[in-house]
Structure formats: structure tokens, C-alpha cells
Amino acid sequence: MFQWKKVFKSVWFFIFLIFLLILWSYFHYPVVTVAVLASALRQSTPLALGALCGLIGERSGVINIGMEGQMLLSAFLGFLVSVWTGNLLFAVLAGVMTGALTGLLLAFMSVTLRIDQIIGGTVINILAFGLTGYFYQVGLSTKGKLQPISLGPLQDIPLLGPVLFNNPPITYLTLLLVLVMHYLLFYTRWGLRTRAVGEHPRAVDTLGINVFFMRYANVVLGGAIAGLAGAFLTLEAVGSFERGMTNGRGFVALAVMIFGKWTPIGSWGAALLFGFAISLQTQLQFGGLITIPHQFIGMLPYLLTVIVLAGFVGRARPPASIGMPYTKE
């Protein structure tokens, strides 16, 4: 018997529905549609990167709720290097390095010192908030930010062209990273080991794989990705630094990661959905299409997430050994 219920619950059904909706809207309001979708992609970038950071750590068994702090600190250092050197490439690298260092700190706390991982993340969050607040200076300015690069003829494809192929570098890099991480996690030896370390570290240890090394490597790599998200904020999106400018994105990225059930593609989809809701909100707010209090439009992305999550996604299963420090016998 054909199960309609299964169809309604399937992801592909929703993707198809969204696809139809986008096409419909493109034929009626081409300019607005392109603007909303392009902004959705950019809004989703830091969330997708944050989610990638979180999931690679959590797949290996280390909870990371310090992404907010990792992003903030990287955004700050990336910005400072941009101010000092005027070189955006150096600045991005500085952001990535900072992120990797915070990852190293998190790994040291949770793997070596075996501190509770929620505490480890919270330490990074408060530390980053304090350090960036303390060393913040008013009135620093940079010589610009990363500019969009259009990919030649690809840009002329209707709808897809202006949305996908006319973006600044970190946005491209994010799309690439999502695919690379998916491949890495599910089709390579490294990925298999990472997942195994997160599920059953003792078994992996018995087979002679270094649990500590795998966790360190993944958390540091994740930190570097979070650093890229921080660099995105100051060097690509805004162009300057403000106190607490991550504005909860690290926590939303955490939600996005769980929403995507700890998979790169799933998280990316969740990030896109969230980015879409944010850009829709902006469009409704400033487009003057409807006249309801802006706060109600403001809560749209968040309510939407709760409804989608409760109604359609359901129970998420994290890696089995998450949060548990490993002790060698």
C-alpha cells in the first residue's frame, strides 16, 4: 500500500515543495525572489559554518557549545589584523588560526583535563566575550571587505546565476566545505574513525586508533571552521567589529546542527531554512508589504524553527559517547 504519511514526512517532499514555491515566486516577483534567496544564502553562511564546526567535534564525542565565543574571538582578531596589515587574506587566516586555537583550548579542557564539556564551552564563551570587550577600541576602521566574485558565464543563468554564482569568497568556500565535509565524514577512513570515536571509543582504542588524537584533531579543525565563520562576520558581511556582534549566532548554529541531525548536508539545509526565514523577515519588514508589528515578523524565523522541528523532524539521536571524556584503561 502506498503510504502517504511517509511521503509527507520525507525530506524530498519538502524540497520539492520549496522548489515549486521558489519557481512560482520567481515568475511573479523575479527581483524580490532573487534578492531574498541571495540574502538567505549569505545569512546562512555563518550558521552553516558554525554547524560544521559543532558537528565535526560532536561526531568525535566532544560537545561544543563554545562556538559563540570561538566566532566572536576570531571575528575580533580577524578584524584587528585587517586594521593592522590592510591585507584581507592575512586577516581571514588570522581568524581561522584564532578559531583553531580556541578549538585547541576546548580539546585540552575536554580531552586532556576531562572537564565537563558544557563547562569547557561556557568558559570559551565568557572568555571571548570578556577579552573582546576589554580590548575593544572605538573608531578602528579597515580598508574594505571581501567583495563578490562573479563566476563569468555561470552568472547569466536565470535565478541560479545571481543567487549562487555571484558571492564573496567565504560564501563559496562554505558551499565547498559542506560537500567536502560530507565526503570526509561518510566516505573516508578518517570519517569512519571520527564517527567510531564518537560512538564507541573503547572499541576504537582496542583497534589501535588514538582516541585522544582523533578528538583533538577534529575539535581543532572545527575551531578553524568556526574561525572562518567569525572572519565572515567582520571581513565579509559587516566590515567592522562591534561588541558581542555574533549576537547569538553560535547558539543558533548549535540548533541548526541538531536540526540537521549531525550531518553536513542536513545542517546546511537547516541553515538555509533559517537564513531564508531571516531574509524573508527583513524583506517583509522593510518592503512594507504588511503592517503588523515588526516584533511579530522578528520572531518568525525562531517560531518557524520550533514548528518545523516539533512537527516534522522529531527525535534526533546524537553520537552515543557524546559528552563523555575517555579514559584509557
Next chain:
Amino acid sequence: MLNKKKNKLLHFWRTVDVPVVAVLFSAVIGAVLLRISGADPLDAYRALFQGSLGNISAFGRTLQKATPLIFSGLAVAFAFKAGLFNIGTQGQLLFGALAAAMVGFTVQGVPAWLHIPLALLIGALAGGLYGMIQGALKAYTGAHEVITGIMLNYVAINLTDYLTNGPLKDTTPGNIIARTPLILETSQLPSIGAFPLGFGLALLVALVVWWLLQQTTIGFEICTVGNNPHAASYAGMNVNYTLVGTMLFSGMLAGLGGAVETLGVVHRYQPGFNVGLGFEGITIALLGKTHPVGVILASILVGAMKAGASQMQFSAGVDKAIIDVILALILFFVAADVLIRKILRYRDTKGEDVILSTGWGK
């Protein structure tokens, strides 16, 4: 006799050694940081101390700052016991604060002994019901409480913003700020001398939480569900009820924190006045190792730092943000007690792992 006394002293030292050393280490590292950035650490710390514990009124300010932290810290700690990470305390606290303000300025002609408890109760209920949404979603749809908590925080910010700028806006002539009217005098929570009554209430509530967790069947069920939901279910406990009930109570604690802040300090609801109090609950709960007494002590410590920060900024010219750096270091050292025990050269460097986060996704 003397030996026994010495033993007792040693025992006492062993229970407080890690926090004390953690605070000392953090202060030293903070001093180095201050020195590097060109400030005088001694000046800064002196001002910090004077602003928080220097005299009776400063001490009162410390207790006042500690009060909401005790509530939100208890809220987070309580949820941890059932394996739930209540990251939504901020939203619950906002609703508690707003609901208490509503009772405060709308209910008229009631004596204070009725008005204050009523406002507190409604505040607690508002926070509790809001927290219960998270619990119910978790129990019946499997939606993760961390996601729903983060999302509901944003919903709460927007909704309270709307209410204070719309239906509940202060209509005093000349007011253009989004805020509610002042609460009536009968609903204001007084201070006895410098001692804020809200702090006493916080201590009382901490005692109730301790009693509930340690001495009752409900507490036992909550801890069992937190440790192993499958075993709890097998033993005949209703895991879903426990999750919803825990979030209700946790939300009530957070809501109560907001209500006490409104009735005792702000005297109205104004967006931007309760920012961070809920989130800091996470820090407090972790610093206090989820024990009610630990939560109280952690709150007083953080409250003192917050109370003294203004004086430090004013008279020593040091940016308040350094407080967060020191707080992060304290949290780190308290959690890393293995490290401290090693530095103190204790023989039994085994230190037990405190793991709160195994409930991440169960």
C-alpha cells in the same frame, strides 16, 4: 584533642581548597592581563573590593546582584538533574519579570502582604508555563530542548518588546520609551536596611530545591530519569511527565528570578534590563556544580564582581569586561580541579569527573 581539631581544619580546607585556589589563580592571571594593558592591578582590585564588600551598602548591592543569579542558577541546575539543558532560562525569566510587573501595576487596593506574593506567584507561573512548552515539546515530539530553548528565548525577547511598546506601554505623559508603568508601592519588595528581602527569598527557594531533590520521591525520580531514562521507564516511572514537570519547575524558578528583580530592583518591566541574567544562570549552575549551596556561593561571588565592577571602572579606569575574563578563568579552574590538585601536590590526584552533560540528547 588538638589533633582532632587539626583534622577538622584540614577537612574543611579540602572542601573549599579548589574554589579558593581557583579564585586566587584567576585574580593573578587577571592582574597580569591588567598590567599588560597598562592598568594598575592593585588599584583595580581595591576598587572592586570596595565596591562589593567595602561597606554595608556595597554588601547590600552585592546581595542584590546575586539574587536573580541564584534563581536562574537554580533553574539551570535543577533541569540538569533530569538530564535537561535548560538554555531557555533567559526567556522564562523575561516572562516572569513582565508578568510580575503586570500584577504590580494593574492589581489595585490590595495590601502588600497579598500583593507581593500574588505578583511573585504569577511571575513564577508565567516562567513555568513558558518553560513547560520546552518540556512538552521534548517529551511528546522529541524536539531537542536546546534548540527550542534558544528559539523561545528570541520569541520571548520579541514578544515582551512588543507588549511593552504596545498594549502595556507606560502612558505617563512625555514617555517615549518602551516600558511598563511603575508598579504600585504595595507590590514593591523592600529591603531591610541594606539587606534585600529578595535575597532571603532566594535562600529559602534554594532550600526548597535542595529538599525536593534530596528528600522526596519526586526528586529521586528526576535524578533517575537524568541518570538513565531507560532504567527509569523500566522501573515504572513516567519519563514524559518527569520531563514536563522538571521544565515547569525549572521555568518557575527562572520566572521567579525575573519577578524578584522586577519587584525588588527595577520596579517596572523595561526591555534591556534583564539581559543576560538567564544566560548567566548556566555559568552559576556550572560554577556551583549544580548543588543548591554551590549555586548560592557562586551567585554571591559573581554578584560581588558585578557590584564592584562599576566602582572599578569609575575609580581605577578599568573596563568592566575584565570581570568576564576573570569569571571565565574561575570557572575553568574550578572545573579543572584535577589541575589544581596537581599543582597543590595532593597525593590523591584522582579527582572525580563531574559530568553534567550526558543528557545531551536522550
